[in-house]
Amino acid sequence: MKKHISHIDRSTAVISIRDLYKSFGSLHVLKGIDLDLFKGENVVVLGRSGTGKSVLIKIISGLLKPDKGTVQVLGEEVDKLNTKELQALRLKIGFSFQNSALYDSMTVRENLAFPLTRNKPGISDDEVEEAVKQVLEDVGLSQAINQMPSELSGGQRKRIGIARTLILRPEIMLYDEPTAGLDPITSADINSLINEVQELYHTSSIIITHDLTCAKATGDRIAVMLNGQFNKMGSFEEVFDSDNDEINSFYNYNFIEGGSA
């Protein structure tokens, strides 16, 4: 179970999704998604590969357009915003990509400085340097500052990816499979990093994963996606104390048959 206590404000929803549909050609990916993310909360979205978890958070950040339904982020409807308004909203959303998506022609320092210098043209070099060092310290990778992304390990890249979004001090974090492809110890490190970020930066987060250890360690609430809908939502115990065969097989596979993501 999650160790530290989160300060969740259940009266304020920072993300609120209603009846969301999205298809690609004849492939219907999302079929009526409803979700509320409350202030200060970590919601974990569980689901098998290819169920549309990444598509969901890409819609939340405005990278993809929904076919039907509404997505409100911090009170604004994402697909109705113009370019300027969307940019302003995106400053408040941190997006950690499944494959980290670090800019591989830039050093770690330049990767981290990029969103800052582009969004705050007047900022001085000293301020940038200080912010970069601070955020690297927060993710525990101060020594990597001059390295290129190609010289980093998968877990380190994930951390830098998270740091790059934290540097803009977002209110909402979207993590796409933060522990995929990492060993259990590094995964545990990332899990505690996610919890630290929640505490330190007071973020609300959506964490996408198919790693139950990660779900258990980071989630205040779990939502299980099956066939393009949320099939079950609640605390970890509530969700997995269930008689739905598909959910149970997911659980059994992860913990009993020993394949941890």
Place this chain on the structure above:
Amino acid sequence: MKKEPGSGKFKLWKKGAHLFSPRIDRFSMKIYDIYKFILRFFKEAFVPPYDFKEIIRQCYYVGYKSLVLISLTGFITGLVFTKQSRPSLAEFGATSWLPSLISIAIIRALAPLVTALIAAGKVGSNIGAELGSMRVTEQIDAMEVSATNPFKFLVVTRVIATTCMLPMLMMYTAFVGMMGSYLDVHSKELTSFRAFFHNAFQSITFLDISASVTRAIVFGFTIGMAGCYTGYNATQGTQGVGRAANSAVVASMFLIFIEEIIIVQIVNAIRPI
């Protein structure tokens, strides 16, 4: 919100109705998409903030990438062209016309074309591959969600760089081409450096030079645009990166030939005989 291609008056097409055959429709959609891409370039290129630092860096890369090949090709073109022309002129005892013949050939025709084709191969493919891999590894999406404008940072800077650098590279090609020619003329006819260039530039007009510079600018813009368009819109993983690089080269070479023909017609129409 960014409008997707197929919105507005093209909505009908998206719904499955076809104006013409599906293929023609797809082709027209593509043209419309390219038109919007170019329009977006002009909309964003002239709005501050300007990325001077990045533009300079890209200019440096354009020059650096193509300089060796251009030096070699330019020099050999001048040298070989001179060697091949000499027998024909010698028949009329007119080898003294060699410098002006060569300078007309190089400055009017060869330098812009050779430079553009080499830059399309070296620079265009590189831009296509670079932006393509940034697209498929979601680096462009990452820029977008961090509220920065990837189009401005990646596309605008590269297109400006190729557009500015091609005229300079073209003049450089012309210069090494003339040097190659001079080497041959000097060794056969013992013409002095001064006499050679005096002779060569007598037959070159301001129109020749400005027409060539114009062509180089147009070619540079084409190479940058083709590379950026194919790379920025790459799809389908690593395969898409290769395809982007490839179609950047093919498209820009094809367009360069068409533009060449059109510009030659225009220049010849306004040239006083």
